[in-house]
Amino acid sequence: MASGADRISDLPEGVLHHILSLLPAHDAVRTCVLAQSWRHHWRFAPAVRLAGCTGWSGGAYTFGPFVDGLLLARRGGAPLDSCDFDLDLDIDLDLGQYDVPKMERRVNSWIRRALRRQIRELRFEVTTTPRRLPLTLEDRNLASEHLTRLELMGVRGNARVLDFSCCPALVDLKMEECEVGSLEMHSPSLKHLRIRYCLFYSNYRTGMSFPSLVSFEFVTNVGRVPVLESMPSLETAKVRYDHFYxxxxxxxxxxxxxxxxxxxxxxxxxxxxxxxxxxxxxxxxxxxxxxxxxxxxxxxxxxxxxxxxxxxxxxxxxxxxxxxxxxxxxxxxxxxxxxxxxxxxxxxxxxxxxxxxxxxxxxxxxxxxxxxxxxxxxxxxxxxxxxxxxxxxxxxxxxxxxxxxxxxxx
Known part of the structure; x- marks a missing residue:
């Protein structure tokens, strides 16, 4: 503006924090150099969006420490409403074939830290190529009393990960292009479930227990047809089996x-x-x-x-x-x-x-x-x-x- 006045800083803090939550995390953090009053605003943004390391100097080797530091710094800030990971396995997380366990440990630590920030919504998307296996989530339950919505894409979950009983507030789950490595999926609270383009066992049937489910979408998945238990609250369902079964x-x-x-x-x-x-x-x-x-x-x-x-x-x-x-x-x-x-x-x-x-x-x-x-x-x-x-x-x-x-x- 012609006068050079900083009118953005005069906005209410809640508005500023909301604006920062719409930015990729690395851009939100950079606002700390705008002025003294902006030094800590990014710590109170209600959402964190981690969109990968494209354009970063050092690639995955600098992106990982940045995410570690960001989530650690948020420990003293306001609780997070949502956390959004949008990562590419071959770009953001590629530390070389000999560092795959290290990479998976780091990524799983990000999820645990995000859950400890009392987030209500977690979206974790990993883009993979046909030559790469999905990223494996560690063998432990996702535990949060606050999580209400979860989106997983491009990951492999085992029995503990897919037992959502430790997330008593979870009502909305979306899984896409995931590998279901479990004989059971369970949540007593879930109301909306979408499973698309996922891989189920070919030698076993997965049991699915979601007694509170209201809407169910099961589209174009691979493997054996699962066994559905009773869903007395169900209202709408969409099921599509293509030739990948x-x-x-x-x-x-x-x-x-x-x-x-x-x-x-x-x-x-x-x-x-x-x-x-x-x-x-x-x-x-x-x-x-x-x-x-x-x-x-x-x-x-x-x-x-x-x-x-x-x-x-x-x-x-x-x-x-x-x-x-x-x-x-x-x-x-x-x-x-x-x-x-x-x-x-x-x-x-x-x-x-x-x-x-x-x-x-x-x-x-x-x-x-x-x-x-x-x-x-x-x-x-x-x-x-x-x-x-x-x-x-x-x-x-x-x-x-x-x-x-x-x-x-x-």
Missing amino acids: DDRCDNGRLDDCGDVSCDGCYYYYGPYDYNCMFLEGLTEATDLKLSAYPDLYVFNRDLEWCPAFSKLKTLVLSRWFVSADLGAVIWFLCHAPLLEKLTLKPSKVRNSLMNSEGSYRPLEQPIKASHLQIVEIKCEDVDEIVLKILEVLNATGLPQEKIRIQCPGS
């Missing part, structure tokens, strides 16, 4: 093929006497989206044992769930008595799967869908599957004006 028969069946050399069917039967491994955990939902590749046998198996979806009002079914025999569609029409809106996205399924002895057979009983108000069919063209869907819907007594078909040719 191990629960498919090498011989192209939807039941246990009996071939001892078939790795896919080796875990066909659920552990611990679980008849229904996945779908039963979703039965309390009111809003549900389900999508799976056609050769995933778990859902076909689950439909034989799954109880009714007694609260379900909105349902979207894609791929396997709208396969040629329409078994899953009919099952939901019969077992979701309060269903109001149904969206179907048909897919073409090869005959070898549809003719498997283990494929789900439509129930031979009247279909009652008294609450159904609208059915949307989203397809590429009006083919044989769509005509079968219309035949099934006609059997429910649903008026034609409540059926909408959306396709490019319509």
Whole structure:
């Protein structure tokens, strides 16, 4: 400004601290040289954002000590509301192949120090390349009475890390591109869970216990389908299984093929006497989206044992769930008595799967869908599957004006 007056310093301290919390940590710290009055403002910023060492002289060898010093200096400052780590494994943390244990110890110490600052939100993202393994979190529980939101990306967590019972206030968890190295995941308090592009065991099933969960998103993960325990508070769920999973028969069946050399069917039967491994955990939902590749046998198996979806009002079914025999569609029409809106996205399924002895057979009983108000069919063209869907819907007594078909040719 023309007068050269420092009007920023006249702002209320709370405003200054908020502004500093929006800056990368190394820029926030540099404000201490602006004036005597700015010397300690950065210590009271409610958020710390560590965005890596790009452009730093010395790279990872200077970035690490800076983070150590920053978190140590915050010990005498105000409690942190949030701490955000956005790191690149090959740039910010690359100390050479012989220093990997040292690097992992340092990173884990950052997380512990951040939690001791009473943070409510922790985001820890590590970008990796296909040639590098995820960064391993140390074998101890994350413990904080204040943490409410946690985001993990590009890390490997074992049994203790993925037992969140030592974070009694945690309500929101997001995991992306992580490796789940545990037979169990648990949190009594968690309400919102998103797991995307994560790697699960291929030789074991992971049990998931989140009794307070309200929303659940499980999309495009790899490995064995986990075992879901009851989630009585669940309202919304989105599940998508692409072709990166191990629960498919090498011989192209939807039941246990009996071939001892078939790795896919080796875990066909659920552990611990679980008849229904996945779908039963979703039965309390009111809003549900389900999508799976056609050769995933778990859902076909689950439909034989799954109880009714007694609260379900909105349902979207894609791929396997709208396969040629329409078994899953009919099952939901019969077992979701309060269903109001149904969206179907048909897919073409090869005959070898549809003719498997283990494929789900439509129930031979009247279909009652008294609450159904609208059915949307989203397809590429009006083919044989769509005509079968219309035949099934006609059997429910649903008026034609409540059926909408959306396709490019319509």
